[in-house]
Amino acid sequence: MVYIALISIMVAVFVLTRFFLLKREIKRATMQLNELNGKQTEKKIDVAYYDKSFENLASKINDQIDLxxxxxxxxxxxxxxxxxxxxNISHDIRTPMTSILGYVQLLESDELSSEERTEYTAIIKSGALRLKVLLEDFFELSLIESGDYRLKMEKIKLNHLLIEVLAGFYEQFHQQSIEPALHIPEKEISIIADSSAVKRVIENLLLNAIKHSSGDVTIRLEKLPSSIQLIISNAVSQLSENDIIFLFDRFYKADKTRFAKGTGLGLSIAKSLMLKMNGNLSAELKENQLIIKCEWKD
Known part of the structure; x- marks a missing residue:
């Protein structure tokens, strides 16, 4: 009986001691959380009393703190x-708006000749159209990045769609004296995507190449073992590795003087659409060539 009583006392002492230490550790952890929540420290919870269950709890709390x-x-x-x-959008809106208001005031003058009136009207129209494009692009990007934007994912023939879009850009290439080098397989290359979204991506990339190319443009469509890639490359003279980092950011313009007429949203819209279609859009600068790659997993 004495032996049993001694064991019972020892067990009781062990349980009480463990309870006391755990209670003290909980108070200590609570104090650490209060300090963290009160921004008095950025230190996460550490455990002084090594209990496996409490260590697991502290680890989960620290994981939540990280998140x-x-x-x-x-x-x-x-x-x-x-x-x-x-x-950025305030600046881009203010610039054409200031120009429009300035020329509207000039039009109010009775001393203008008919030629001057025609010239000022054309300038106002150009500014208004630029403003319209900017607002439409900004609205489109906001819509694409919203959770409500829906795509119709279906099987589309990418090589056929690419040729169709390129045909619509014939005049723009011609005006810039650019003859694109095309590498498009005749064999059907299909992807699962939204056809209108893919068309918009290709259009934006072609517009970017036409506006900013300092030489020729190459368009290559390839079917690889694990992916399908559309690569559009063009020569550039004023582009750095730092520009590549921000190329798909909203309103980013690598050369703010030369490319002032762009909204800086075209590549950002293309990137957002590619991500919506579970694809990827990337860029690299190699030997004065800007290489933009669209990639869909096969």
Missing amino acids: TLQAYAEKRSKENELKQSIA
Whole structure:
């Protein structure tokens, strides 16, 4: 009986001691969380009393802290991106609007000749059209990036669609004295995607190549073992590796003087559409060639 009583006492002491240590560790963890939530520290929870169950709990809490910090960092990044986008679109709207208002005031003069009136009217029309394109592009990008944007995913013949889009750009290539080098297989190459979205992506990439090329343009469609790639490359004279990093960002213009007429949204729209279709759009600079690659998993 004495032996049993001693064992019972020892068990009781062990349980009480364990309970006391766990309770103290919970208070310590609570204090650490309060300090973290109060932004007094950025240190995560550490465990002084080594209990497997409590260690697992602390590990899960630390994982949640990591996720919260990551979400907070992403939130700040999105807020900064939004502020920059608002600043950019405000600037791009203000520029043609200032021009329009200035020439409207000139039109109010009774001393204008008919030639001057015609010239100023043309300038106002050009500014209004630029403003219209900017607002339409910005609205389209906002719509694409919203959760409500829906795509009709179906099997499409990419080589046929590519030729169809290229035919519509014949005059624009001709005006820029560009004869694109085409490498498009006759054999059918199909992907699962939204045909109108793919068409928009190709159009934006071709427009970018035509506007910014300092030489020839090459268009290549390839079927690889694990993917299908559409590669559009063109010579560039004023582009750096730093530009490539930001090439798909909203409103980004590598050469703000030379390319001032663009909205800076075309490549961003193309990137968003590719991601919506589970594809990828990337760019690299190689020997003064801008190489933009659309990729769909086969």
